[in-house]
Amino acid sequence: xxxxxxxxxxxxxxxxxxxxxxxxxxxxxxxxxxxxxxxxxxxxxxxxxxxxxxxxxxxxxxxxxxxxxxxxxxxxxxxxxxxxxxxxxxxxxxxxxxxxxxxxxxxxxxxxxxxxxxxxxxxxxxxxxxxxxxxxxxxxxxxxxxxxxxxxxxxxxxxxxxxxxxxxxxxxxxxxxxxxxxxxxxxxxxxxxxxxxxxxxxxxxxxxxxxxxxxxxxxxxxxxxxxxxxxxxxxxxxxxxxxxxxxxxxxxxxxxxxxxxxxxxxxxxxxxxxxxxxxxxxxxxxxxxxxxxxxxxxxxxxxxxxxxxxxxxxxxxxxxxxxxxxxxxxxxxxxxxxxxxxxxxxxxxxxxxxxxxxxxxxxxxxxxxxxxxxxxxxxxxxxxxxxxxxxxxxxxxxxxxxxxxxxxxxxxxxxxxxxxxxxxxxxxxxxxxxxxxxxxxxxxxxxxxxxxxxxxxxxxxxxxxxxxxxxxxxxxxxxxxxxxxxxxxxxxxxxxxxxxxxxxxxxxxxxxxxxxxxxxxxxxxxxxxxxxxxxxx
Numbered sequence: 126x127x128x129x130x131x132x133x134x135x136x137x138x139x140x141x142x143x144x145x146x147x148x149x150x151x152x153x154x155x156x157x158x159x160x161x162x163x164x165x166x167x168x169x170x171x172x173x174x175x176x177x178x179x180x181x182x183x184x185x186x187x188x189x190x191x192x193x194x195x196x197x198x199x200x201x202x203x204x205x206x207x208x209x210x211x212x213x214x215x216x217x218x219x220x221x222x223x224x225x226x227x228x229x230x231x232x233x234x235x236x237x238x239x240x241x242x243x244x245x246x247x248x249x250x251x252x253x254x255x256x257x258x259x260x261x262x263x264x265x266x267x268x269x270x271x272x273x274x275x276x277x278x279x280x281x282x283x284x285x286x287x288x289x290x291x292x293x294x295x296x297x298x299x300x301x302x303x304x305x306x307x308x309x310x311x312x313x314x315x316x317x318x319x320x321x322x323x324x325x326x327x328x329x330x331x332x333x334x335x336x337x338x339x340x341x342x343x344x345x346x347x348x349x350x351x352x353x354x355x356x357x358x359x360x361x362x363x364x365x366x367x368x369x370x371x372x373x374x375x376x377x378x379x380x381x382x383x384x385x386x387x388x389x390x391x392x393x394x395x396x397x398x399x400x401x402x403x404x405x406x407x408x409x410x411x412x413x414x415x416x417x418x419x420x421x422x423x424x425x426x427x428x429x430x431x432x433x434x435x436x437x438x439x440x441x442x443x444x445x446x447x448x449x450x451x452x453x454x455x456x457x458x459x460x461x462x463x464x465x466x467x468x469x470x471x472x473x474x475x476x477x478x479x480x481x482x483x484x485x486x487x488x489x490x491x492x493x494x495x496x497x498x499x500x501x502x503x504x505x506x507x508x509x510x511x512x513x514x515x516x517x518x519x520x521x522x523x524x525x526x527x528x529x530x531x532x533x534x535x536x537x538x539x540x541x542x543x544x545x546x547x548x549x550x551x552x553x554x555x556x557x558x559x560x561x562x563x564x565x566x567x568x569x570x571x572x573x574x575x576x577x578x579x580x581x582x583x584x585x586x587x588x589x590x591x592x593x594x595x596x597x598x599x600x601x602x603x604x605x606x607x608x609x610x611x612x613x614x615x616x617x618x619x620x621x622x623x624x625x626x627x628x629x630x631x632x633x634x635x636x637x638x639x640x641x642x643x644x645x646x647x648x649x650x651x652x653x654x655x656x657x658x659x660x661x662x
Contacts, residue, residue: 171201183295204274221290224283313434480513
């Protein structure tokens, strides 16, 4: 009894060839080759629909038959009469579907000469169902008046009883592509892809194409890989996406006092996002990109996306916290608010219902609060707490410490000579980037009193030592600077050098106020001694 199977949905059957490549035939058999490729003059026999027609580079024979009766084998013939003698060299490709169960298919080329038939089996398959495909090369030797052609036999024990096929002939190469890689969804590959080519060509040397590797993700339309052999080409479109989508969320940080809507945004630059999934806590997985929360509590969302190629993103998480009955914020009290060059101690006051009390400097690591918080550099102190006996957290409050200055000011000095008096004036310029300069101090020579100011005029003849420094508003005192200054109040002598004659001449001029050497307001023996001490030896 014939074994029956339930109807299996018809698989997609590829009709036609990828491409055929022209190869010129030898001159002695050119006429014979042209009659092989002719689309007319053929007789087609067999059940169902059958035909001989023109193909891109030759002739194609097709048959299509569905029979629901009892099992029997079927045969189709396509033949014609040779007009000239010659060797008919050709490449062939066969595609067929003879159902799926206990399938057989056989393709035979034959020549009938003077009552004797010579046969060449091109292809034979027994037991393999589904899509059948084969290709190769062969030659028929014909004399004028011979009948030559092709016979296709097929059978199956399948309830569908489908017989459908196509045999294509050409004197050009026939190309078959093979694509290997990890298959994904919707025609995409999820790994590197290798496109190989099987070129059937009876010419010498035969045409060929090297394999091509696709190692990068392609755009949505894919990438065309081309085999070029001789005058024609074949191509196959490869779509590769080995990269999972990337999904982000806009969940607000900390605690919210109202309803929260979390938007999940997924992107995938190759095959595109197929779906976004999420679940809240241990709940069920749901599809969508919007998650709404309306009740108090702390929620964890796990979410991920899958692209059209089937790549699944590693799940990410986001936390949503809602406390509509707002808890009071913690408050802060620093020990000093004016400028200081020391640490600032910040005490945090929490409400009476505060349980778990936490602080953080610059919102880095949260630690249990230990009074007070020592701040050594200008920073922001953050505080929060969890309600005693509950799960809700307060909002995050903060206090910015901005009054610490531990860097001393910097002072520079610039000396200038008064051309009329030869007095030297030194200008002092101080700067401080934080608390600012409070005062600038200086002292001239040992034993002199410290004075405050930004300008010093030296009016006494001779060498002087100027010491200066500044102090900022935080109390930082700069390391003192030392500047050596020489004040020359003596004019040049007549001989170019200072002499006794010069001293006598100045005294006789009667302008003692112009010859004051020590800036005491009186021209006396001390000034004269300074003059005489400057006489060159």
